[in-house]
Amino acid sequence: MNPVRSLRPAVVTVLLAVPTLVAQAPAGTLVMGLRQEPTAPIPYLGPPTTGNADVTDQLFLRLATLGPTARTTGDRAMVPELASRWSRVDATTVDFTLDPRAHWQDGTPVTADDVVFTWNLIHSPELGVDLTALALIRSVTATRTGEIRVRFTEPSSEQVYTAGFLLQPLPAHLLARMPASGIASSDFARSPIGNGPFRFERRVPGQSLELRADPSFFLGMPGLKRLVFLYIPSTDAQVNALLAGQTDVMSDVPATALGRIEKQGNYRFVTAPGNFVTYVLFNARSPGNPRLAHPILSDSLTRRALALSVDRAAIARQAFGPGVQTPRAVRSQAWFWVGGAMDAGRADTARARAAFRAAGWVDHDGDGILDRDGVPLRLGIIYPVQSSVFSAIAVQLQQMWRMMGVQLDLEPIDGPVWVERRRTGRFDIDIAGANQDPSPSSLAQSWSCTSAERAGSSNVGHWCDPEFDRLRDRAPTLPDPISGFRAAFTRMAAWQPAIVAAAPANRIAVHQRFEHVIVRPSKAWTSLWQWRVRADAMLPRDR
Amino acid sequence: MPCCPATARMASWVVRRLAGAVLVSIIGIAVLVALVHLLPGDPLTAIVGDRALDPASRRVMEHDLGIGRPLPVVLMSFFRDALQGDLGHSLAERRPVTAILADRLGPTMLLGGLTLLIDFTLGVLLGVWSALHPRTRAARLLDSLTLATYTVPGFVIGLVLIWGFAVHWQWFPPALIADPLLPTDASTWTVLIDRLKHLVLPVTTMVLATIAVPLRQQRSAIVGTMSQPWVTAARARGVATRRVIWQHLWRPALTPVISLLGLWLPMVVAGAVFVETVFAYPGIGALLANATAQRDIPVVIGAGVVLVVVVQLGSLVADVLYRIVDPVQREPV
Numbered sequence: 116m117n118p119v120r121s122l123r124p125a126v127v128t129v130l131l132a133v134p135t136l137v138a139q140a141p142a143g144t145l146v147m148g149l150r151q152e153p154t155a156p157i158p159y160l161g162p163p164t165t166g167n168a169d170v171t172d173q174l175f176l177r178l179a180t181l182g183p184t185a186r187t188t189g190d191r192a193m194v195p196e197l198a199s200r201w202s203r204v205d206a207t208t209v210d211f212t213l214d215p216r217a218h219w220q221d222g223t224p225v226t227a228d229d230v231v232f233t234w235n236l237i238h239s240p241e242l243g244v245d246l247t248a249l250a251l252i253r254s255v256t257a258t259r260t261g262e263i264r265v266r267f268t269e270p271s272s273e274q275v276y277t278a279g280f281l282l283q284p285l286p287a288h289l290l291a292r293m294p295a296s297g298i299a300s301s302d303f304a305r306s307p308i309g310n311g312p313f314r315f316e317r318r319v320p321g322q323s324l325e326l327r328a329d330p331s332f333f334l335g336m337p338g339l340k341r342l343v344f345l346y347i348p349s350t351d352a353q354v355n356a357l358l359a360g361q362t363d364v365m366s367d368v369p370a371t372a373l374g375r376i377e378k379q380g381n382y383r384f385v386t387a388p389g390n391f392v393t394y395v396l397f398n399a400r401s402p403g404n405p406r407l408a409h410p411i412l413s414d415s416l417t418r419r420a421l422a423l424s425v426d427r428a429a430i431a432r433q434a435f436g437p438g439v440q441t442p443r444a445v446r447s448q449a450w451f452w453v454g455g456a457m458d459a460g461r462a463d464t465a466r467a468r469a470a471f472r473a474a475g476w477v478d479h480d481g482d483g484i485l486d487r488d489g490v491p492l493r494l495g496i497i498y499p500v501q502s503s504v505f506s507a508i509a510v511q512l513q514q515m516w517r518m519m520g521v522q523l524d525l526e527p528i529d530g531p532v533w534v535e536r537r538r539t540g541r542f543d544i545d546i547a548g549a550n551q552d553p554s555p556s557s558l559a560q561s562w563s564c565t566s567a568e569r570a571g572s573s574n575v576g577h578w579c580d581p582e583f584d585r586l587r588d589r590a591p592t593l594p595d596p597i598s599g600f601r602a603a604f605t606r607m608a609a610w611q612p613a614i615v616a617a618a619p620a621n622r623i624a625v626h627q628r629f630e631h632v633i634v635r636p637s638k639a640w641t642s643l644w645q646w647r648v649r650a651d652a653m654l655p656r657d658r
Numbered sequence: 659m660p661c662c663p664a665t666a667r668m669a670s671w672v673v674r675r676l677a678g679a680v681l682v683s684i685i686g687i688a689v690l691v692a693l694v695h696l697l698p699g700d701p702l703t704a705i706v707g708d709r710a711l712d713p714a715s716r717r718v719m720e721h722d723l724g725i726g727r728p729l730p731v732v733l734m735s736f737f738r739d740a741l742q743g744d745l746g747h748s749l750a751e752r753r754p755v756t757a758i759l760a761d762r763l764g765p766t767m768l769l770g771g772l773t774l775l776i777d778f779t780l781g782v783l784l785g786v787w788s789a790l791h792p793r794t795r796a797a798r799l800l801d802s803l804t805l806a807t808y809t810v811p812g813f814v815i816g817l818v819l820i821w822g823f824a825v826h827w828q829w830f831p832p833a834l835i836a837d838p839l840l841p842t843d844a845s846t847w848t849v850l851i852d853r854l855k856h857l858v859l860p861v862t863t864m865v866l867a868t869i870a871v872p873l874r875q876q877r878s879a880i881v882g883t884m885s886q887p888w889v890t891a892a893r894a895r896g897v898a899t900r901r902v903i904w905q906h907l908w909r910p911a912l913t914p915v916i917s918l919l920g921l922w923l924p925m926v927v928a929g930a931v932f933v934e935t936v937f938a939y940p941g942i943g944a945l946l947a948n949a950t951a952q953r954d955i956p957v958v959i960g961a962g963v964v965l966v967v968v969v970q971l972g973s974l975v976a977d978v979l980y981r982i983v984d985p986v987q988r989e990p991v
Contacts, residue, residue, distance in 0.1 A: 144839065154751040162750055240718040299752045320753070320761045321940030323838035343838050347938040348948065351817070355832040356938070358825040501951065531953040532698045570713055656839045 141328035141340040143648030143657040145629070148347040148362045153324050156315075157307050158283035159237050159244050160299045165550065170344060171283070172641050173326055174309030178211050178230070178263070179279030185388070185636040186452050187276040187554040188596040196334075197225055197310065198263070198279065206270040207253075209278065211263040216333035219286050220308045227257035232287035239295035247560045248552060251277045271591040273556055280553065284310070312337040312644030322346055328644070338631060338647035340657075357382070363626040366639055367391075367619075370436025382624040386438055388448035388636040389621035390553070393434070393504070395425075395496075395512065395614040396545045399567075400577045405540045411494065412543065418611040420470035424519040427460035430511050431617035434504045438620035443608035445562065447551045447618045449637040453600045467519055478520055485520040493522040497536055498546040500527035505546045508616055537575040545575070546616075553637040555600045558587055562612065578612040628652035668981065675977060679970040684737075686966040691736050694958050695729050701749055701953040723749055725955075736959070745963065746956035750949075755960035758945070763964065765835050766941035769934075770927050772857065773864040777922070781869045782915060785876025786908060789884070800873075808870035816863040816936040823859060830858045833938035860937045864930060868922075875918050879911035886910070912983050920976025924969040 149169060155161025156170035179193035179201070186192040190203060199214040217225040234255035237244040251274065253266040265278040289303055298304060307315050312334070313326035324344045328337035345362060347353045354372040356362045358379055367389070368376065376382050397418055401407040411417055427441040440448055441460025471477075476485040476492050485492040496512065498505040506527060513523040523544075528536065536542055551557060560566060563584050566574035583606045590599025621639055625632055630649050633642035648657050702716065702725060720726050724735070724746075739746065745755035784804075788797045807815060824832035831837070837852050844852075883889060884907065892906045931943030942961055949957035 146839070148833075154753075240712075240715040243715040243719050300747065304752070319836075319838065320751075320758065321945070322834055322836065325838065345834060345838065345938070346940075347833055348944075349935050349938065352833050352936060352938045355817075355820050355825055359820075359828055359832045361831055361833060529698075530951050531701075535698065571716060 139336065141330065141337050142650075143339045143629075143653065144341050144343060145339050145364065145643070145646065146343045146345060146362045146656075147364050148345045148353040148356050150348050150350070150353070152321065152346040152348075153318075153344060154320075155299060155304050156324070157304060158285060159233075159242055160304060163245075166344075166346075169640055170324060170326070172311070172638060173313040173342060173643060174307055174311045174315060175283050175285075176217075176309075176311050177280050177283050178213075179275060180641060181276075181280065181553055181635060181637060183635075184452055185449060185553060187280070187556075188272040188591060190272075190275050193275050193279050196279075197284065201275055201279070204264070207267045207274075209265050209267070209274055210258065211265065211279065213261070213263070214333060217310060218331070218333060219288075219310050220314050220329055221286075221289075223286065223288050225284060225310050226287075227261055227263045229284040229287045230263045230282060231255050231257050232291055233282060233285045236285065236290070236295060241294075241296035242299075245560070247566075248281055248554075248557055249277065255282070269592070272593075272596045273554055273591045276554060286310075313342055316341070332644070335644075337644040339644070342643065357624060363629070365624045366621055368622045368624050370434075373436060373622075376624050381627055383627055385623045385625055385632060385634050387621045387623065387634040387639060388451045389619050390447045390449035390551050390637050391548060391621075392442075392445055392447040392551060392618045393508070393546070393548045393616045394445050395508070395616055396547050396576045397421075397612060397614075398540060398542055398544065398576050399579070399612070400540055402541045402543060405577065409543070410490070411492065414474055415611060416470055416474040417476065417492075420467050420474060420476070420519075421516065421521065422611055422614045423463045423467035423470060424521070425512065425515050425614055426462040427614065427616055430508055431460060431619075433511070434507060435617050435619035436622075438622060440618045440620075442604075442615050442618050444604035445549075445558070445607065445613055445615055446555065446604060447549075448620055449551060449553060450555050450600075451636070453555055453597055453604065462515065464519065471519065476520075483520060484522050491522060492520065493524065494543040495524040495526050496544040496546065497526045497528055497533055497542045499530040499533040501530050502546075505548075508546055538571070540575060540577060555603070556587065556591060558603075558607075559584075562607070563587075576612060580606070580610050580612075583607055583610060628654065628657075671981070672978065675974060679974050683966050683970050686969075687740075687963055688733060688737075690962040690966065691733055691959055692729060694955055694962065695732055697953065697955075701725050701955050740963075745960040748949075748954055748957045750952055750954045750957075755956045758957060759942070759960050759964060762940055762942045762945045762961075765939060766927055766930070766943065768835075768857065769860055769864065769930055769939065769941060770923075772861045773868065773930075774919075774922060776861070776865045777869050777872050778915070778919060780865075781872035782876045784869075785873040785915075786880055786903070788873065789877040789880035790903065792881075804870035804873055807866040808868070810867070811932065812863055812867035812930075813932040813936045815866050816859070816933055819859050819863055820936070830855050832859070835940055860930075860933055860939055863933050863936075867933075868925075872915060872918060872922075876911065876915050879914045880907060883907050883911040909983065913980060916976050916979045916983060919979070920972045923972030923975070924965055927965060927968050 149166045151164040151166030153166040153170040156167050156174060158171055158175050161167040176196045178196060178198040180196045181187070182192055182194045184192065190201070195214070197213055197217045198211040201209050201211045203209055213225060213227065219225060236242070237246065251267050251269070251271055253268045255278070256264050258264050265274070267274050267277075286308060289308060290298055293301055309315070312329055312332040314329045316325040316327045318324040323346065326342045328340050330336060345356065347356055350369055353362070353365055354369070354375070357365045358375060360381070368384070397412040398409050399413055401409050431439040431441050441458065443458055446453070471485055475487040477487070478485050480486065496509055498509050500506070509525050509527070513525060516523050537545055537547070549561070561573045562578055563574065564579035564581055566572040567577045567579040583603060586599065586603035586606050590596050590603055593599040621634075623634055623639065628648050629646050631645050631647045633645055635641050702719060702723070743756065745759070747754055748758055751758060784800060788800055791797045820832045823829050835853070835856050837856070840849065840852055889902065889906050892902050897906070927942060930941060931947045933939065934941045934944035935947070942964060946958065946961040949961065
């Protein structure tokens with residue numbers, strides 16, 4: 116099935132259902148539960164949690180944002196936000212012109228100096244910002260006419276995305292005099308002043324955070340009067356809060372709660388391509404000595420055989436319910452615009468057995484475990500014990516591989532220990548999940564030869580395939596970047612550095628009283644300011 | 659010259675007991691800091707998550723946050739700062755740990771205090787009643803019910819209560835400690851009612867999960883005291899039944915319950931972690947669990963310090979009550 120064809124109608128339906136907005140006073144309250152507490156909802160300054168990101172997106176705009184297609188390639192794919200337009204000077208230079216109406220919530224206009232200041236600030240080692248995704252940018256300067264001139268290291272169709280979407284300006288007039296290390300604990304961090312549709316109102320630590328509509332927001336009057344984020348870390352507690360009417364929306368609704376929410380009748384589901392992907396990662400290096408290749412998993416035929424033994428569709432369905440996909444490359448649904456490398460995810464045990472035999476794995480001693488040169492096909496898998504989804508996946512893998520003569524030892528471990536084991540490469544197989552960036556180019560952060568050699572990189576499996584790197588890096592420079600990315604995915608699928616267990620959709624339950632509901636792929640809540648409450652369905656808290 | 663030798667003896671004993679508690683607390687906190695220091699896992703994860711950090715940034719951040727220092731240095735600086743009321747800054751929140759603890763201590767004391775109050779009033783009264791009416795149907799029912807709720811994990815009781823009273827009937831809210839939508843200028847009465855509504859389900863859960871212990875402790879203590887000679891003598895002297903029960907039977911049977919109180923106090927502070935999770939209740943237990951999972955070391959230590967102090971406080975309160983209730987304890991040795 117072509118994923119582009121299957122997903123596009125869902126997205127388009129959501130977006131086309133939005134009538135023209137009429138400026139009127141904001142009304143209504145939206146209450147949302149967050150699994151992670153928004154402790155510092157400021158770009159680059161707080162821990163990079165989804166809790167912080169979801170609130171940050173309401174307070175701080177970007178120069179440009181993703182359009183309805185969620186494409187990141189092409190100068191015209193992005194939609195203006197702080198920048199009203201951009202123009203290409205040459206193949207490696209783009210000028211962004213700020214919208215003259217854009218202003219900080221204290222009334223100060225947003226200027227090119229803010230962007231330049233932010234660009235310089237994020238290079239401070241005290242902030243520990245991961246600059247990998249911004250590597251395409253060579254410099255950011257202000258022109259004499261007040262425009263932002265961004266120079267890039269090479270021609271690429273993702274230049275506007277990189278500078279426009281990944282740079283989120285901070286107010287220079289408020290922060291420039293502070294040392295970088297002091298900003299995170301400053302008054303500004305406690306009560307941030309942004310340039311987005313909502314203003315920071317108050318935060319009750321450990322409980323809630325409230326934003327109020329900014330009537331002077333330059334892109335239009337927000338439809339909602341206030342947003343209230345409740346810190347509810349447990350998924351079960353989030354479902355209960357939704358069913359009891361304490362919250363209005365819930366994202367990533369678990370499959371187990373679908374029936375109860377549907378039956379309750381107050382909510383409808385909106386589905387958007389999710390940016391989460393779960394995969395079973397093979398370690399390319401020996402866990403005991405990272406300089407050596409892994410004695411079993413460095414063999415591509417063995418990896419292929421292991422992958423063919425797994426019924427990914429069954430795992431995905433059980434873990435995430437309907438709407439889940441099983442791509443062959445490590446790619447979430449948010450990259451639906453690229454397409455390619457997708458299958459039904461069924462196991463092919465006949466081909467798996469043949470592949471094991473071809474790789475030399477045969478049960479010579481009749482103990483039920485395949486062996487080669489006297490070495491049994493025995494592997495360990497690590498995963499965080501706190502994750503019930505990962506635990507279920509590990510148990511299913513163990514059963515599926517046992518049927519094929521592979522012994523898998525389960526190692527559920529405490530979350531931080533799991534992170535450390537991953538970081539230091541002390542594992543055979545690892546179950547991981549990732550919220551992927553909007554661009555497939557971000558695969559370079561975890562799946563490139565450069566990151567394989569860099570200490571502390573997120574390429575914890577030390578995967579390096581120069582051909583995949585070449586295809587991925589070349590894709591944005593091609594006249595048809597989509598087919599370039601598709602070729603990279605196909606290469607990754609054949610190379611098999613991991614088994615993709617599931618790429619779930621983002622299933623969002625929304626209270627029936629909301630209209631103009633827009634949910635964006637990759638960044639679900641960036642259009643929240645356009646949501647409204649139907650006048651005839653207001654609750655006391657909406658007034 | 660003190661007017662009352664007994665009072666002076668008591669005051670002197672309390673001072674000595676307090677000094678002992680401080681010493682034990684210091685040792686306990688030192689052990690706690692050392693153990694937390696030895697925990698496996700990378701604390702920088704609390705800040706950077708799984709994102710890539712170049713070695714230079716990693717070094718700067720580790721230095722700024724005091725990660726990777728040797729244990730003696732950590733201990734020295736911890737006690738030096740703690741004496742000035744500084745327990746450090748949260749790695750995840752970048753706020754002072756004392757401020758974070760202050761936010762969480764109130765809700766925890768409220769939940770724990772109410773649980774304690776109900777357990778040790780209703781539980782004790784039911785224990786006395788149950789001991790005096792051992793063969794009645796009601797006593798057997800009470801016994802079975804409290805045993806059942808004791809054996810079921812607290813979070814399961816919480817989920818059942820939420821399903822019934824929050825989701826189905828919507829009488830009480832299922833999460834948090836207060837309604838964040840309440841206007842800031844709401845009347846005290848409105849705020850009070852709101853707080854009480856939020857407390858009903860978590861407190862009921864905690865009480866149902868724990869009340870069996872003081873109830874059974876009190877019942878067996880009463881049953882054990884019933885056969886004591888002074889009770890038989892009082893009855894033989896024709897002392898009124900009510901007086902026999904409360905003066906000759908209940909008071910001596912209170913000492914095991916008081917020792918339980920000493921153990922109970924830290925339990926209700928730290929042991930509410932599952933209930934706090936189910937109800938998204940912003941208490942110390944959930945904070946400690948979350949901070950441990952994130953390796954937010956200063957917060958783990960700060961919450962641990964609170965628990966050490968509460969344990970010592972519980973023990974001190976129990977000892978003082980012992981001496982008040984039991985005259986033998988007050989006699990000079």
